[in-house]
Amino acid sequence: MTAELLRGHHGAHTHPGQPFYLPTGNEIEVFHAAARRGLPIMLKGPTGCGKTRLVEHMADRLGVPLYTVSCHEDMTAGDLLGRYVLTGGDTEWVDGPLTRAAREGGICYLDEVVEARQDATVAIHSLTDHRRQLSLERLGGQTIPAADGFTLVVSFNPGYQSVLKDLKMSTRQRMVAIELDYPPADLERAIVLREGGTEERLDDLLALAHALRRATDNGLAEVASTRTVVTASQLLAEGLPFDVAAHAAIALPLTDDPELARQLSTLIGSYS
Amino acid sequence: MTAELLRGHHGAHTHPGQPFYLPTGNEIEVFHAAARRGLPIMLKGPTGCGKTRLVEHMADRLGVPLYTVSCHEDMTAGDLLGRYVLTGGDTEWVDGPLTRAAREGGICYLDEVVEARQDATVAIHSLTDHRRQLSLERLGGQTIPAADGFTLVVSFNPGYQSVLKDLKMSTRQRMVAIELDYPPADLERAIVLREGGTEERLDDLLALAHALRRATDNGLAEVASTRTVVTASQLLAEGLPFDVAAHAAIALPLTDDPELARQLSTLIGSYS
Amino acid sequence: MTAELLRGHHGAHTHPGQPFYLPTGNEIEVFHAAARRGLPIMLKGPTGCGKTRLVEHMADRLGVPLYTVSCHEDMTAGDLLGRYVLTGGDTEWVDGPLTRAAREGGICYLDEVVEARQDATVAIHSLTDHRRQLSLERLGGQTIPAADGFTLVVSFNPGYQSVLKDLKMSTRQRMVAIELDYPPADLERAIVLREGGTEERLDDLLALAHALRRATDNGLAEVASTRTVVTASQLLAEGLPFDVAAHAAIALPLTDDPELARQLSTLIGSYS
Amino acid sequence: MTAELLRGHHGAHTHPGQPFYLPTGNEIEVFHAAARRGLPIMLKGPTGCGKTRLVEHMADRLGVPLYTVSCHEDMTAGDLLGRYVLTGGDTEWVDGPLTRAAREGGICYLDEVVEARQDATVAIHSLTDHRRQLSLERLGGQTIPAADGFTLVVSFNPGYQSVLKDLKMSTRQRMVAIELDYPPADLERAIVLREGGTEERLDDLLALAHALRRATDNGLAEVASTRTVVTASQLLAEGLPFDVAAHAAIALPLTDDPELARQLSTLIGSYS
Amino acid sequence: MTAELLRGHHGAHTHPGQPFYLPTGNEIEVFHAAARRGLPIMLKGPTGCGKTRLVEHMADRLGVPLYTVSCHEDMTAGDLLGRYVLTGGDTEWVDGPLTRAAREGGICYLDEVVEARQDATVAIHSLTDHRRQLSLERLGGQTIPAADGFTLVVSFNPGYQSVLKDLKMSTRQRMVAIELDYPPADLERAIVLREGGTEERLDDLLALAHALRRATDNGLAEVASTRTVVTASQLLAEGLPFDVAAHAAIALPLTDDPELARQLSTLIGSYS
């Protein structure tokens, strides 16, 4: 069944060379509809469930350049819009990734947008309503209309939200939201096989990940993502034993608590 | 009835090419009276109810340029007034949007003004009392009298106010206030039809929005704005099913809480 | 009686062209005495009671230039004293308003001084005791004696004071204090008539303002200032109905609370 | 008795042209002894009791230049030590007041030193122990030995101390401390007479000040300083009535509380 | 047995000139497997257990350059990525250690990564997933693919973690984790002998360290690391008595508490 999955689920979205992405719902249709209308998109979902992959896949399908920005608490509007840079005694304006995407009709993807400072998130407002333009105050007030094809995508992990770190409602209500989660069992197997490159102990790894996700009251701050399962599989492919690979790629990244780590070891041992 | 509404409610304010705005009360008359006397205007109202639209409409009616500034917590007086910029080894003063509007007799619109830092809001004081002038300390103390037609407009969402983020009373009492809310049912239908471009499932969407607004104790931080209804209608026009469009444009932007999201899904389902 | 008031109350202080100010007590005499001795002056009083007007009036009477500074929490000593500015590849010192006033023997008026940062308020110390000089460290330690006629005036609203925002006792005890309040009824009528330019519904407006001021336990953070009454009168002069003008100029600026706003509407209605 | 006091108390310290200072204890002897040994001096005492006057007087007696710095929370080491300044395309080092005093053997007086940032107070350490030198890291690590006669003086008001704003013990134990207070009755009369220039109502003013100081549980944050009595006397000399002068110079600077202000008015009235 | 240990435990990993490291588990195998797959590595372990040594050893084995960065709370992305530096009137871009390692295929080792600011840790994201590239926004958006051999290694001490200072889950789940601890008795003896260079009182020192580690409820924030034992041995080699060396290298660094220090002295005395 894996081959079939790889050839295309919900239609054939993957051609040779195209970034690999297996949809788990109607996310591709909603993304397409929003992009056609020039509406901004908000991706919600847990760590390592494939948000970045989806955006890469869509940029390729739509044939537009992709500008990815990992947001952080020291990021300012200048990091998105651009700034003057001193080069050889002269000053030169350098477009930021948001400005470049707006000019070229590309996708600007703000990963973990809630980490950014407010001036950075406010900078996107005029691009996300009927105006669809960018105003560069520092460039003499120049106004840049977004080119056709420009799409703004932001992502965040609802589990990380807090009163201090949240998108303002006036920002959220400008967006089309897509919710992602870890893929269902058959899809996840296909993904891990493709990325890890080995069937060795694959079903044991997946059973371990699913057991960890089922135990919601185990004291872990987060469950094992698809990404950690891929990593464990890669270590197996490098010849590490099952318990060493699962310990290094899944258990130790998930917790520093000695008692929890011991319970995870026992669980891993039961699959070894 | 929609056509009649589009042709003009409270008189014919919309001519071809003019930014579309349907008044819901006497906001246009009050705006006009304040602008004629050179009094600053404070717009109060919830997310996505049309504050920006009103200002764009009035700038067009009054035939003056509009400078819109999305305020944020890192915005300083220099962002409004102007600054020296290094270009080609030389320094040049570049007017900010407030200074440009004051010189040209335009409208300067400070969107979500309570987000701005205090030095930015204080910079407007001498423009908002009998002095009507701007003092540019950094430009050698030059004083700029506001040209005829200059009007300062600020907006904020009273639901976002807090002790930390509020306009000072001495700023508020300098202003003529206009309160806006979501438009009544017939007006909202006309707006969504015009913006969304399809009558498909339009009344179901509006009924859903009104149901959400009626349930004030549903745990949502905010109700569904007219803007979200327009977005849902646009997704319908792109061929998405009703429940997918309503989920992506209305439910998911409103909440990250799984339980609340499930209730919203049930509600959406009842209109599907 | 209004004409008589305008011609001069407590003596004829207003000649044609002079900024209009009607004294409500002995503030002009105390201001004069302090200015003659070179003592700094501290104006205390609520929002919109005429502090700025008094200073403008006195600058005109004394025949000295006036430098007004709206203080804010990002204001530094450099904003008052001056700074080096890069112009055309060269650096040039530009005096700040305090330095200019000290050199020319003018009035430097620091409006809402408690908002300023401490380095800004400390910068005035050597000007406010027997030394009467300014030391410009950044200008090579140059010392500037205050010219004859130099008077420092600061204002603040005691209702805004807090532990965090207060003048230090060592600053307060260097000053002659003047307390202002809203003018008595006959004076306020004369002021509003002159500024608003219409007698229409004038007494109703004033009765409304006085009713609002009497109700001290109405939940409002502040009472209606003379300034809001002037604004309402100006809107009336522009043809707005009484209730619309009073709502826009008095009720909506005073509160965002829906329940309080409704009570204010009822009160306004009783005068309509 | 006043004339005798002016001619010299504790010996004749005041000659024509010398800054006026009347000692209230052995402060001049201790200051002299510390200055002769090159020991730093810490002046403790309430607002307006004459700390600045004492330092000015001693600088004159010792025949050395005086550099006074009003400390504040934004003051950095660079403000004391010096910095590079861009002038005409070139950069030039400009000594700060501490460096100038160290080079010239003068007094550097840091007024309200606890307000300064820690890097500023730490900058004085090497000058205050057996090393008696200043290390200018930013000037290529240049070391400047303090010239003979250099004396560092700091002042603070113990009533303002808090956990956050205090001199570190390692700084305090490097210093010779002198405690000052308001002068006794006969000395204060001599001071006010000399500064105010009038005997009019002088004894009533002093009686009022003493009454205010006796009532230690009156709710006032601070008592009336000698400086406020001088100011009141100056207003009397300008022709203001007793109650107006005392209200403006003493009562209003001391409190913003309406109830306390009323009690002070009653007290003032009892001396009018 | 020491000689045998030095010649190689778990195989012969140490050749002449190679940085000395004695493995205590499968850390070298896991490190190798991760490095071959280009996966980032996270080292967890207490102070002074050999994390830095392991990385130096592996860089040598893999024959790649090593860039070590001690992280701290003022470190920004520019410290890792690079910045423009003004040299001789011209500006020149200087690669940071992360960029250098990515270009050259070396190891970039971020020691105590949880101390770094978020923008620094976020800067590594695109290097740690399938993209394996670095985007230098400040260098005109240039994208640098990581050369073969590039491996990112981060370390932290789980005992120092707190809510405020922790790696984000989305960062942790990108990594292969290796947990280190103090070496077992025979290995530690070999290490200390090699580093300290003397067998004198060596077993007493080790017995003392083990006694300290056993007493987990002794009030010490941390146990005696292998590093402190090496230091004590070095002081012994310099001729200091046992109790003086153990006090200076082990007891005094571990605590400032007088009571705890006395208990440690007694314990040290029992081995003297």
Add this chain to the structure above:
Amino acid sequence: MTAELLRGHHGAHTHPGQPFYLPTGNEIEVFHAAARRGLPIMLKGPTGCGKTRLVEHMADRLGVPLYTVSCHEDMTAGDLLGRYVLTGGDTEWVDGPLTRAAREGGICYLDEVVEARQDATVAIHSLTDHRRQLSLERLGGQTIPAADGFTLVVSFNPGYQSVLKDLKMSTRQRMVAIELDYPPADLERAIVLREGGTEERLDDLLALAHALRRATDNGLAEVASTRTVVTASQLLAEGLPFDVAAHAAIALPLTDDPELARQLSTLIGSYS
């Protein structure tokens, strides 16, 4: 006995011209041993007990240059390592004191190191383990090996430690620690006699200091240091009476509390 003490205690460490230091334990031997092995040294001890003196003395004995840095909360890595300075239109790198000491094989002494910012203390890490090198990222990643003789010394006062201000364990465990305290009676007498220069009332001063140190529950934050006793003796040598000198040099620096000050006065009086 004093002369003998001055000629050398624990051997003759003081030759003419050498900085005066009387050891109170084995601190000189431990310092020597650590310096010979290139190990960093941590001095712990109360205010004014002679930490700076010890370092000056050892630098002289070892014949190496000494760079002393008073640490403070605004100190950054650049203050220790060096920075680019603009001089005459050109930029020039200026080594900081740590870099200079590393290049020249001198002692770098960080006084009160816990006051420094973390990036400053982390900057020393690579100098304090087996690497013994300094990496100057801002100088193009240049690596500077520490010259022979380079010794890093840090000091702090354990009484000032707090959760916020403490050396990290990973820093502490890199160091050889030396604990200092006030010298025993005979040594302290010799020190004060040499520094103060007078035997007058010397034993009374010392008895007073010892009485203050014995009373550990007297409410004082700190006891009278040897430094304060020296200062009092210097004031006596200048002719001040015993109680005036002790009050100014010991009592007033120790407390601002009026009640405590009165108790200290009584105690001083009992020795007068």
